């Protein structure tokens with residue numbers, strides 16, 4: 001007798017093989033049976049008719065930043081409701097373990113910008129019941145987790161632990177490198193999935209302090225990845241900056257002998273047409289030389305939500321500085337100042353193509369108006385509205401915000417919004433689809449639903465990938481790249497992580513803002529569409545009406561990975 005039988009389901013098993021109509025059973029948290037649909041049905045305590053809809057392995061989200069959030073929210077909302085059954089944390093090296101009690105505030109200050117959370121939200125939220133990395137994993141296990149969780153040992157956390165304040169100021173000496181390498185070995189033995197780091201200039205903490213790993217030199221990078229390599233398992237995850245070269249990354253792959261997942265120039269940038277595709281081709285040449293280098297791409301536009309109280313996309317401009325340094329009470333006056341507007345327009349013109357925001361006003365829209373009078377503006381672009389009003393688009397955006405006490409929510413699509421280009425990037429069979437950044441940048445984006453977006457937009461609407469290919473890229477492929485042996489495929493004996501969904505309606509819904517972070521701080525989130533059920537280790541976490549069962553924490557802390 002099985003615990004659960006789901007039948008009349010379109011089974012998409014995560015291997016990339018053709019889907020088939022069948023039935024799947026679960027016993028003791030594992031898949032105990034998979035067969036084509038037939039009469040009579042096998043016996044089970046609970047039987048679900050899947051209504052001909054699809055059943056796939058739960059989505060593995062390899063790029064999350066739930067390290068802090070998971071200490072107060074073991075469900076890591078919203079990922080489970082978006083079909084995710086395994087999250088990997090500590091990406092880019094932003095971890096909170098190891099951390100000495102004396103460095104807690106410093107660690108949180110480093111995390112603020114990167115997490116898109118106020119320092120107060122982190123101070124109110126994080127539960128510090130650990131110091132070392134093994135203690136952190138033990139705490140997660142003791143308190144329980146919603147989905148399965150795996151964690152990187154993070155380079156920035158590690159550096160702060162060994163070097164204190166100096167971690168954000170200088171290169172490490174031999175002794176410090178030795179201490180860090182020892183901690184990497186200890187973490188790998190305790191069950192880290194790998195080592196994660198960043199050299200990206202975009203990664204700054206409170207008051208524009210660089211994230212610690214940005215101060216590492218090549219010697220340190222090679223020593224730490226080498227220490228990971230000695231343990232015989234583990235993935236190196238790196239977000240590369242403008243000084244990172246593929247040659248240097250290849251050297252790390254060669255020296256450590258380990259696979260690398262690289263976030264770098266693999267997002268489509270309208271200022272450099274074709275550049276991302278060329279970078280993918282260079283990565284393919286490196287793989288031909290036997291290095292396991294997996295470029296990380298994204299199937300979603302890099303979209304940021306912002307209000308004029310905190311307009312992150314414009315903060316790369318010097319002329320915007322008065323808006324960054326003004327108290328909230330004085331902000332409106334700054335935005336009304338004709339001189340401020342003049343200087344901004346001049347810089348927007350001068351730096352076109354060289355900033356995060358490149359005057360792509362067609363791609364800035366009014367996402368949420370706060371007044372009924374402006375409701376009709378929602379969904380319309382600033383370019384369009386400015387043309388109607390005969391204004392410079394900057395004036396239009398500022399005037400709309402000023403009329404609503406700076407509460408208007410705008411949306412800017414910054415990178416990866418040309419679907420022809422993105423379609424080519426995600427179709428590369430060795431490209432890793434990730435970058436959800438779930439748990440980070442909470443105040444201005446939410447791509448935790450990237451998997452549902454891939455299934456709705458790229459499979460159903462654009463038919464760029466087959467259902468079998470897309471499911472493989474969300475499950476079997478990430479499991480393989482990251483050495484997660486027990487999951488990512490529907491096969492007898494594997495853990496029963498399941499997503500039941502309707503291919504005709506799957507996707508992610510409109511964004512909304514919730515004020516539910518510690519201290520009432522706001523975040524952006526998107527609901528899942530077409531999700532009928534999500535099971536983690538055979539336990540149902542999400543119902544057909546999309547409700548996450550907060551009373552259930554069926555996830556495991558994953559500690560064993562393939563060599």
Ligand SMILES: [Zn+2]
Nearest residue numbers: 065091092437
């Ligand atoms: Zn990240």
